[in-house]
Every structure is written in C-alpha cells, then in structure tokens.
Amino acid sequence: MSVNIFPLIFVGGLLYIFYKFMVNQGLLKTHGFGTLVRVPQEDFSCIGGQSTAISELKEALDFILDSDKIEKMGIRPLKGLLLTGPPGTGKTLLAKAAANYTDSVFIATSGSEFIEVYAGVGAQRVRKLFQSARDRAKAENKKSAIIFIDEIDILGARRGTHESHMEYDQTLNQLLVEMDGINADDDVKILVLAATNRPDMLDPALLRPGRFDRQVKVDLPDKEGRLQILKIHVKNKPLADDVDLDAIARETFGFSGAHLESLANEAAINAMRNKSDKITQKDFLQAIDKVILGEKIDKKPSSEELYRIAVHEAGHAIVSEMLERGSVANLTIVPRGNAMGFLRQSLEEDRYIYTREQLENQIMVCLAGSAAEKVILGNKSTGASNDFEKAVELAKEIIFSGLSSLGIISKDDISPKKVNDEVTNIISRLEKKTTELLIDNHFVIHKVVDVLREKETISGEELRSILNSSF
Known part of the structure; x- marks a missing residue:
C-alpha cells in the first residue's frame, strides 16, 4: 500500500510557522533572548594598547563590586557605558573582560537582532533580554549581569529618521524604559555595555545621564x-x-x-x-x-609596464627619503590586490597633528610617481590616479585647517569653485617643485629602478644604501 505523506508535511509546516509567529510576538515563552556566556575566559590582561579605556571601565565596574561602599557614599551606580571607536579595536573583548572582572552573567546581542518587519517584536525582545539577564543571574546565584549590545547604532538611531515604519522608534523607546528601570537596590545589578563606531547617529535621549552615563573611547593603539x-x-x-x-x-x-x-x-x-x-x-x-x-596576484605586467611601475615607485621612494630621511620601510613592484606596486613608509614616532610643511611633503611624495614617469619616460600613465586622489585630500586638509592662502574659512559656506581653484594652485606648485627635485637626481632614479627590477622588492635600508653611494 502506498501512503501519501504530503498532507502531513504540509500540516507540520503550517504548525511550525504558527509556532515561530507566536514566539516572535512574545505569546509563547522560550529560553530567552541573546547569547549567554556565563563567565567569559577573556580578562583585561589579554587586551593591549587600551590602558585608558580599561582604567575608565574598571572604575565603573567597581560600582558593582563595592556596592555597599558606593551606597554609603550616596553614589548612583552607572547604568550604561558606551564603547566607541573604529572597528577591530577591542570593544567586544573589553565587554567580555568586564564580565570576567565582575564575575557576572554575560549576555551578548547586536542591534540588528531587535529589528523586524512586525510591529512590536523589537520592543518585546528588549523586554525579554532584560528579564532573561535577571533570571539567568538568579539561576546561577550571581549578583550581577552585563548586557552587551554590539552595533547599537542600528537600534539606537535618532528617532524620526526611519520613514518606513515606527518599529525602530518603538524598540528604542522600550530600551530607554528598561534602562530607566534599573535600580541600585535590585537583587541583580545590571550594567548595559554597548559598542558603536558611529556615536553621532545615536538618539540624544540614549546618551543622557542615567542611561549611557559615560562614553569610553576605544581608539587605535599608539x-x-x-x-x-x-x-x-x-x-x-x-x-x-x-x-x-x-x-x-x-x-x-x-x-x-x-x-x-x-x-x-x-x-x-x-x-x-x-x-x-x-x-x-x-x-x-x-x-x-x-x-x-591583500595576497599577491597572478597579473604579469609586460617588461615595458614593469619598467614604468619601477620608475613610478622609485620616484615615490626617492622623494620620500629626500624630504624625510629614514621614512621608507619597503618598496616593491610585486602586484598585490589592486596595486601594481607599493611604497610603505615608516616614521620614528606616530603623528596625529601636521604642519603645512609636513602636509605638503606628503603631497610631493604622492605626486612623485607620475613626476618620475614624466622625467624618465616623457609621459604619464593612469597608474597615478589613486596618488592624485590622495594628494587632493591632503590639499583640502590644508585648506580646511586654515593653512592655505585663503586663511580661516567656513567649510559649509565656501564655494566649491574656490576650494577647487586653491587645490589646483597647491598641487600645481608642489608638482613643479617635485619635478625639479627629480630632474636634479634623475641618475639616482635609474639606479633604484635597476635594483628594483632585479630584486622586485627592496627594503628601506637597501634604498638608503643606494642613495648614499650616489652622492
């Protein structure tokens, strides 16, 4: 006998869809929301280059560890800390180390997990997240729980900026209410940690004291x-x-x-x-x-192209060394990613502010590749397009920093034509200066090119040795 099981599969599918709908609407109880890590293994000793962020974070965490002393002093514990900084700087690692430091239940989630097309689902998930933190801490006899929300700019963006529906705003409103409901005398002390690299997008109500009390900058390491x-x-x-x-x-x-x-x-x-x-x-x-x-690629330039690339990169390197001795770390004509050749610079000390002269020197290094092509080969190529883009950015930095002949200007009010004219003046003047420098040292370009074509990659020390033997 043959049995048709299609109706059973169809009914089972309908029941599963109905179950998921009930769960999303909060009408059925589930195991909770968020990823639970009871006590993360990471601690502050495995985080380098963030001593200031760790110090500020520990001060807030001590409110959890020394709650009795804090209460006697009449200090209101912090409810939330916002970790801001570029991607890859260790914000998630700091949150895990914070849970380890305080022996807290750690629940991690991301802003995108709260957003659904169904109205009310996000707000329900926020309520479930906070309740889950309290329940899990009690179940494990923990006195504290840390809720970590990564990419909170998705959940906490300024209200009124989403025109499609009000789901975003409802979800954010619920988060604000839950953070207001965190009390110092609760059985389970909850600290909300959030991370973003776009703090400018967050709603002001989220950043006011009593919610995210502090912003901890997690910047690129020195x-x-x-x-x-x-x-x-x-x-x-x-x-x-x-x-x-x-x-x-x-x-x-x-x-x-x-x-x-x-x-x-x-x-x-x-x-x-x-x-x-x-x-x-x-x-x-x-x-x-x-x-x-990126990785080396299989592109094989012709001998003519390879010579032009070597001339181009030699121009960059020679001008860089002449303007600042010891600035070249490595020089190669091996194709990688989208680059057919590459100059990597290395400075003795990190720089965070620049004078006009330093910015102009950087522009000259950018222009040196095409200038070398013009001096040695008599024409330029499309290989300098990225160099020109960077040179324009640096020229604009000179202008908007008030270091150009235009003086101090308003970035919003100045006309694009004035900016473009000044950029052209700066680059034209520096291109002429760069070309003259390379014409005076054209014999050095030939020496560097010969070594570069033979070895494909030369270090900064080898380059300086060639320059020293040429003068």
Missing part, C-alpha cells in the same frame, strides 16, 4: 600599544632570533588590534608555507604588505 598587542599575539608562536617587534610596531601605524592579530597569523602562515620551524622578521614584513594590500 606605538607602545601596538607593541603590547603584538606581544600578546606572538606568545604561542615560535619566533626566530631576528624578530624585532619594536620595529614591526613602528611600521604598523594605523593598525587596529584586529589588524595586528591578523598580521601575526599571516606571518605564521608565511613561515609554514616556507617550511620553516620559526617565524622570521621577513615573514612579518611580508605579512604587513598582505594585511594592507
């Missing part, structure tokens, strides 16, 4: 911070005697903690690929290029 992070990520890796982590930290300005973790990992992969038992300095330097640009 040189010492990068060194600390590198030491953490190489603890379990076999290093060769020639590895200089201080030099690597110096050459990775602008790298986040995530970039540095990837750098250490890529260096280990390079060593394994080369069948080496230890990771060398060369592996780390190659890994820096890979993290910045």
